[in-house]
Amino acid sequence: MKISVSKILIMIYSLYIFSFVTIFCSQLTHINVLINMHMLIQRACLLILIVLMVRNVFNKRMLFWVNIIVVVLLLVFKSNNGVLDLITVFVFAFSMKRVSFDKIVKADILVKGVACALVVMLALMGVIDSQISYSSRGILRTSLGFTHANILSLIILSLCINWMYLRFYKLKWFEYIILCLVVYGLYFTTNSLTSIIGISFLLTFNLLARLVKRLNIGYIPLSVFLTLIIPTVFSLSLFLAINYSTLNPTLVALNELTTGRVSSMNSFYNQYGISLFGKPIEMISTTAAQQLGVPPQVLDNGYMRLLLRFGLIITAIFLGLYIKLSFQLLKKRKFAIVSCLSAYFVVGLMESSFYRIEYNIFLLTMVYVFTRNATYDSLEVTDEPSKKKIRISW
Numbered sequence: 001m002k003i004s005v006s007k008i009l010i011m012i013y014s015l016y017i018f019s020f021v022t023i024f025c026s027q028l029t030h031i032n033v034l035i036n037m038h039m040l041i042q043r044a045c046l047l048i049l050i051v052l053m054v055r056n057v058f059n060k061r062m063l064f065w066v067n068i069i070v071v072v073l074l075l076v077f078k079s080n081n082g083v084l085d086l087i088t089v090f091v092f093a094f095s096m097k098r099v100s101f102d103k104i105v106k107a108d109i110l111v112k113g114v115a116c117a118l119v120v121m122l123a124l125m126g127v128i129d130s131q132i133s134y135s136s137r138g139i140l141r142t143s144l145g146f147t148h149a150n151i152l153s154l155i156i157l158s159l160c161i162n163w164m165y166l167r168f169y170k171l172k173w174f175e176y177i178i179l180c181l182v183v184y185g186l187y188f189t190t191n192s193l194t195s196i197i198g199i200s201f202l203l204t205f206n207l208l209a210r211l212v213k214r215l216n217i218g219y220i221p222l223s224v225f226l227t228l229i230i231p232t233v234f235s236l237s238l239f240l241a242i243n244y245s246t247l248n249p250t251l252v253a254l255n256e257l258t259t260g261r262v263s264s265m266n267s268f269y270n271q272y273g274i275s276l277f278g279k280p281i282e283m284i285s286t287t288a289a290q291q292l293g294v295p296p297q298v299l300d301n302g303y304m305r306l307l308l309r310f311g312l313i314i315t316a317i318f319l320g321l322y323i324k325l326s327f328q329l330l331k332k333r334k335f336a337i338v339s340c341l342s343a344y345f346v347v348g349l350m351e352s353s354f355y356r357i358e359y360n361i362f363l364l365t366m367v368y369v370f371t372r373n374a375t376y377d378s379l380e381v382t383d384e385p386s387k388k389k390i391r392i393s394w
Helices: 005-024 032-055 060-077 081-095 101-124 149-166 173-189 193-215 219-243 249-257 261-272 286-292 302-331 335-347 361-370
Strands: 132-134 140-142
Touching: 005 032, 005 101, 032 081, 081 302, 081 361, 101 149, 101 361, 149 173, 149 193, 149 335, 149 361, 173 193, 193 219, 193 335, 219 249, 219 261, 219 302, 219 335, 249 261, 261 302, 302 335, 302 361, 335 361
Parallel strands: none
Antiparallel strands: 132 140
């Protein structure tokens, strides 16, 4: 019998995500025993992955970039332990580089689907509470057992994007209808425009990509559009943070449309500024603000949080890697992966979770930048049965 590394890695990833969704993201996070158990599971999974990553064979080019990234992350970690989110992305990406990406996505759908259903069921049974509030548009929002309605919407967004990736060129008419119904349901349950925009963007681009493939024309404009998304959304975020003013009616209207996100970007930018290695940012969540009776201080824009919290060097490396990745994949016409990544980067305008592996599994494709003459989504460990003994194969 042979235990393949790919199966071990997928089991570790599945355990990590299941613990994250069912404990950290739900109202169960307020139970000390469970949150401590989640932290233990999280650290154990990362430790095992680090050991497997170190034992794996890196080529000289990959080893060079790994060393650079490790040094920079350690420099930032000295003053900001929030960089653990990026370290987690790095560890998962490089430790799982030989696992078929399709298999990881399928596992992610299964685990998140079961975990999400479990939390919602516990909420409907009254075992755990649901956070209920009204949006600025006057629509009732419910978290259905999660810590916040936005958390539920982000998990639903992740499930939808994963499904659209696997079915990118095979989606049937009824699947489009189901996805539209999910968008409709999100509006009247979580009322999260971020997830609605993310799903709508990917649905629109999917139809466009299928049309281009059918007509066999328009690949260059499509590729250019996708390549420019990351620099465009980052530049837009920086522009809004620097130039927001209550004297500008256009920016004021945009701030109201985004429920105060633009003004908060400007406030945090003025308070912390841009530095090479970032600074710890003090934030007060909406829930904590209600309990303390103070105004919330939340920086939802992912790019400004990345820039202010982790610094200019980390931001340049992180975004630079995915710009290069998009260029490499688009040369092979891998529109499915790049369009899903692009959907998350668009979501990053209004949510900081786009750079967290727990919500955005497509961050794993970072490792493709360091892989030559291969397509990342076809890399996997061969499972060959053996009757004599159990062994780990690399």
